[in-house]
Amino acid sequence: MSGENAASSPLRAESIAKWDRDADVVIVGYGGAGACAAIEAARAGASVLLLERAGGGGGTTAMSAGHLYLGGGTRVQKATGYEDSPENMRDYLMQCSDDPDEEKVEIYCNNSVEHFEWLVELGVPFRDSILEERVMMQRTDDGVIWSGNEKAWPFREHATPAPRGHKPQAEEEGGPLLFAKLHEAAQAAGAEALYDTAVQTLVLADDGRVVGVMARHMGEELAVRARRGVVLCSGGFALNESMLRHHMPRIAGKVESIGNPYDDGAGILMGMAARGTSIHMSEYHITLPHYPPSSLTKGILVNGQGQRFVNEDCYHGRIGAYCALQPGGIVYLIADNAHFGWPELRDFELAETAESIAELEEALGIPDGMLQHSVEVYNRHAKEGRDPVFHKQETWLAPIEEPPFAALDCRLGKAPYMAFPLGGLWTRPTGEVLTAEGQPVAGLYAAGRTTCGISRSAEGYASGTCIADATYFGRLAGRRVASASPA
Numbered sequence: 001m002s003g004e005n006a007a008s009s010p011l012r013a014e015s016i017a018k019w020d021r022d023a024d025v026v027i028v029g030y031g032g033a034g035a036c037a038a039i040e041a042a043r044a045g046a047s048v049l050l051l052e053r054a055g056g057g058g059g060t061t062a063m064s065a066g067h068l069y070l071g072g073g074t075r076v077q078k079a080t081g082y083e084d085s086p087e088n089m090r091d092y093l094m095q096c097s098d099d100p101d102e103e104k105v106e107i108y109c110n111n112s113v114e115h116f117e118w119l120v121e122l123g124v125p126f127r128d129s130i131l132e133e134r135v136m137m138q139r140t141d142d143g144v145i146w147s148g149n150e151k152a153w154p155f156r157e158h159a160t161p162a163p164r165g166h167k168p169q170a171e172e173e174g175g176p177l178l179f180a181k182l183h184e185a186a187q188a189a190g191a192e193a194l195y196d197t198a199v200q201t202l203v204l205a206d207d208g209r210v211v212g213v214m215a216r217h218m219g220e221e222l223a224v225r226a227r228r229g230v231v232l233c234s235g236g237f238a239l240n241e242s243m244l245r246h247h248m249p250r251i252a253g254k255v256e257s258i259g260n261p262y263d264d265g266a267g268i269l270m271g272m273a274a275r276g277t278s279i280h281m282s283e284y285h286i287t288l289p290h291y292p293p294s295s296l297t298k299g300i301l302v303n304g305q306g307q308r309f310v311n312e313d314c315y316h317g318r319i320g321a322y323c324a325l326q327p328g329g330i331v332y333l334i335a336d337n338a339h340f341g342w343p344e345l346r347d348f349e350l351a352e353t354a355e356s357i358a359e360l361e362e363a364l365g366i367p368d369g370m371l372q373h374s375v376e377v378y379n380r381h382a383k384e385g386r387d388p389v390f391h392k393q394e395t396w397l398a399p400i401e402e403p404p405f406a407a408l409d410c411r412l413g414k415a416p417y418m419a420f421p422l423g424g425l426w427t428r429p430t431g432e433v434l435t436a437e438g439q440p441v442a443g444l445y446a447a448g449r450t451t452c453g454i455s456r457s458a459e460g461y462a463s464g465t466c467i468a469d470a471t472y473f474g475r476l477a478g479r480r481v482a483s484a485s486p487a
């Protein structure tokens with residue numbers, strides 16, 4: 001376990017000689033989920049204390065691009081000419097995992113427009129415009145982008161494509177603006193925040209109910225009583241190397257795991273120590289940041305056997321997920337002179353270049369004839385405007401025929417993949433942390449990346465689902481805990 005804050009076993013309430021602070025609702029972590037839980041709990045009349053390990057609020061939410069996956073017919077979707085409905089959004093999201101949380105997906109889709117309006121009321125601005133380009137980082141202040149696999153096969157066969165990646169109106173990252181507005185609203189609602197306060201353990205009554213936390217504040221021990229409940233909103237475990245190795249051995253150490261420095265899994269571990277259970281801990285979002293330029297989408301991705309394995313017009317997260325599954329992590333992006341371009345965002349290397357596909361195949365050590373076969377089949381169909389093997393959209397089909405040919409090195413451990421985990425505590429939509437038997441742990445709630453939310457599969461991840469999940473289910477947890485009976 002890394003970091004001084006590795007969560008320890010819960011303390012018994014009887015061992016606390018004196019509570020230093022108390023509140024109806026104690027929220028651990030002041031990022032997106034914590035702020036939204038605080039706003040709703042305080043607006044419902046509860047006294048709220050946010051305990052934040054860093055010197056200020058924000059967490060990963062404030063360093064993020066700020067995309068929120070919102071749909072079902074938002075103002076921005078309508079203004080940009082896209083039709084969507086809660087049912088259509090649900091049909092899409094249900095395809096995004098082999099084990100979707102149907103209840104959360106349903107509630108989220110039914111209330112996504114309301115959540116959009118709620119954010120607007122808090123002062124989060126969204127422009128009524130769309131950026132149609134295939135981008136990874138949005139460097140414009142347009143209100144919405146295509147941030148998932150909506151247009152790609154097989155998703156387009158299950159739901160009508162609609163763009164849902166809403167970004168607060170900012171030229172660069174939208175996360176700072178989003179968090180600033182959440183912070184203003186939490187303060188206005190009367191929530192109090194205590195910074196430089198690392199929560200280390202939960203405190204349990206004899207019957208197992210969570211009644212408070214122990215924290216370290218400016219080097220001093222602090223016992224904080226929670227009359228109605230504790231909400232764990234302390235982010236995920238992207239920066240805990242030991243947990244990454246344990247749960248995600250396929251990619252750990254071979255990709256850059258991204259998050260804020262306090263993403264050490266403390267909330268998940270504290271919840272588990274109080275009998276909560278964690279789910280989907282081996283799932284992650286992994287990205288291969290190879291576009292822009294979008295022209296590379298006209299190339300093909302092949303593994304060490306020279307075989308294609310995915311439609312290259314997918315969202316970069318789905319592509320990253322399939323790349324990570326290839327034997328030995330060996331993947332090359334093959335492009336010809338007409339379509340090759342250096343990825344704009346991160347450093348990539350060329351594995352090989354050659355004047356013919358046969359020479360490229362040999363230089364890459366791909367078995368004789370395999371790459372030539374893949375390119376020949378792909379080209380034959382591309383000239384007819386179709387891809388019967390992986391159903392890439394016609395817009396992205398072009399024969400690979402103009403020498404020289406290049407193989408962009410997309411091998412795991414070589415290419416600049418970035419990832420973060422998606423697993424966390426098992427919760428109800430209203431935030432109750434559940435035991436392995438599906439029973440709520442009394443007094444304990446969680447939201448955001450500390451939990452396993454609606455985005456729970458590498459193949460189905462869409463940008464915006466983390467912050468949408470953290471902010472929306474943070475709100476529900478805040479409301480629920482505020483209405484709980486006091487201990």
Ligand SMILES: Cc1cc2nc3c(=O)[nH]c(=O)nc-3n(C[C@H](O)[C@H](O)[C@H](O)COP(=O)(O)OP(=O)(O)OC[C@H]3O[C@@H](n4cnc5c(N)ncnc54)[C@H](O)[C@@H]3O)c2cc1C
Nearest residue numbers: 029031032033053059060061066067199448449464466467
């Ligand atoms: C570079 C980057 C860009 C991203 N862009 C997007 C995007 O555009 N859209 C999207 O949906 N997702 C995005 N994500 C993911 C998303 O930002 C996070 O999943 C989400 O913000 C998590 O919100 P949260 O409230 O759960 O956690 P956070 O916002 O990280 O808040 C957790 C807080 O808890 C505090 N904390 C931790 N441990 C303790 C403790 N023991 N005691 C007290 N406090 C503690 C932390 O300091 C932090 O302030 C991005 C991630 C990265 C790294």
